[in-house]
Amino acid sequence: MPSPDLLTLTERGLYCPAADVYIDPWRAVDRAIITHAHSDHARWGSRHYLCAAPGVEVLRLRLAGANVHGIDYGEVATVNGVRITLHPAGHILGSAQVRLEHRGEVAVVSGDYKTAPDTTCATFEPVPCHTFVTESTFGLPIYRWRPDAEIFAEINDWWAENQRLGVASLLMGYALGKAQRALSGLNPELGPIVLHGSMTSLTEAYRHAGIALPPTRTVSEMPRDTDWSQVLILAPPSAQGTPWTRRFGDHRTAFMSGWMAIRGTRRRRAIDRGFVLSDHVDWPSLMTAIDATGAETVWVTHGYSNVVVRHLRDQGRDAHVLETQFEGESGQDDPEASEAVSE
Numbered sequence: 538m539p540s541p542d543l544l545t546l547t548e549r550g551l552y553c554p555a556a557d558v559y560i561d562p563w564r565a566v567d568r569a570i571i572t573h574a575h576s577d578h579a580r581w582g583s584r585h586y587l588c589a590a591p592g593v594e595v596l597r598l599r600l601a602g603a604n605v606h607g608i609d610y611g612e613v614a615t616v617n618g619v620r621i622t623l624h625p626a627g628h629i630l631g632s633a634q635v636r637l638e639h640r641g642e643v644a645v646v647s648g649d650y651k652t653a654p655d656t657t658c659a660t661f662e663p664v665p666c667h668t669f670v671t672e673s674t675f676g677l678p679i680y681r682w683r684p685d686a687e688i689f690a691e692i693n694d695w696w697a698e699n700q701r702l703g704v705a706s707l708l709m710g711y712a713l714g715k716a717q718r719a720l721s722g723l724n725p726e727l728g729p730i731v732l733h734g735s736m737t738s739l740t741e742a743y744r745h746a747g748i749a750l751p752p753t754r755t756v757s758e759m760p761r762d763t764d765w766s767q768v769l770i771l772a773p774p775s776a777q778g779t780p781w782t783r784r785f786g787d788h789r790t791a792f793m794s795g796w797m798a799i800r801g802t803r804r805r806r807a808i809d810r811g812f813v814l815s816d817h818v819d820w821p822s823l824m825t826a827i828d829a830t831g832a833e834t835v836w837v838t839h840g841y842s843n844v845v846v847r848h849l850r851d852q853g854r855d856a857h858v859l860e861t862q863f864e865g866e867s868g869q870d871d872p873e874a875s876e877a878v879s880e
């Protein structure tokens with residue numbers, strides 16, 4: 538177990554007493570280090586926020602008016618003798634693992650992460666440590682992701698088929714991270730790509746960070762005589778079945794999530810097509826990532842934490858469930874979605 542001066546769990550969240558700083562606190566604190574800008578990890582109300590530099594703009598969009606400061610990946614911030622560095626987590630733009638070093642002991646809080654390369658964010662880097670705090674959103678052996686290129690090809694083929702059928706394509710995914718990752722794989726030569734209003738400013742933040750994405754428009758920027766059957770519309774899951782979607786006429790729906798790997802999920806969500814695209818590690822990558830840290834102690838949080846802990850203990854590891862308020866990738870609805878907008 539880590540030294541209680543280095544890392545402990547409190548009613549406000551993960552806390553480093555030696556530096557008097559919290560990591561992704563779920564209550565307001567004086568100083569917070571944020572692993573990424575999803576709402577279950579970045580909550581409003583703290584006095585000072587520190588994050589990785591690439592994620593500053595998206596965090597400021599999510600926490601309007603907050604005092605946000607960014608440091609580069611690998612840059613050292615020393616607080617009361619604690620060396621704090623941030624390292625790529627590969628989850629979304631600016632996502633970071635938090636490395637804490639004090640008196641020769643190292644703990645790493647990974648936040649949410651994936652190890653597969655992604656053109657919309659820096660690739661995950663394993664960080665050696667004594668204690669590793671890991672998510673387990675998809676911590677079951679059944680979860681094994683296919684390469685992005687295959688999924689993007691399927692999405693583009695689905696869009697093209699809908700065009701041939703004369704129906705619009707409504708592709709749903711989280712407004713921050715999933716939408717921009719999907720955009721990176723869409724073929725703009727097929728037709729116009731339209732964004733739901735909740736995605737526009739976040740997508741612009743990605744472009745400002747130098748992420749190459751195809752051109753997009755909002756509904757209000759489209760001509761009155763638009764043939765929606767040729768258009769791909771990106772929207773959060775909360776837009777499904779709302780008046781906002783009626784303007785598109787006959788359309789087919791699809792949802793991007795790791796949960797699409799579960800038989801029956803598509804039927805329960807009443808969608809036409811599911812694409813297995815997740816911003817979290819699958820089972821093999823989770824095990825590989827834990828091994829790469831060389832950690833003596835592993836704390837496992839949100840997801841299938843009990844399953845992962847049992848598996849690690851069977852291997853002789855010192856593993857423990859850590860009860861937190863993090864959600865990972867919701868299997869029910871979009872934690873990032875704004876209400877559907879009228880444009």
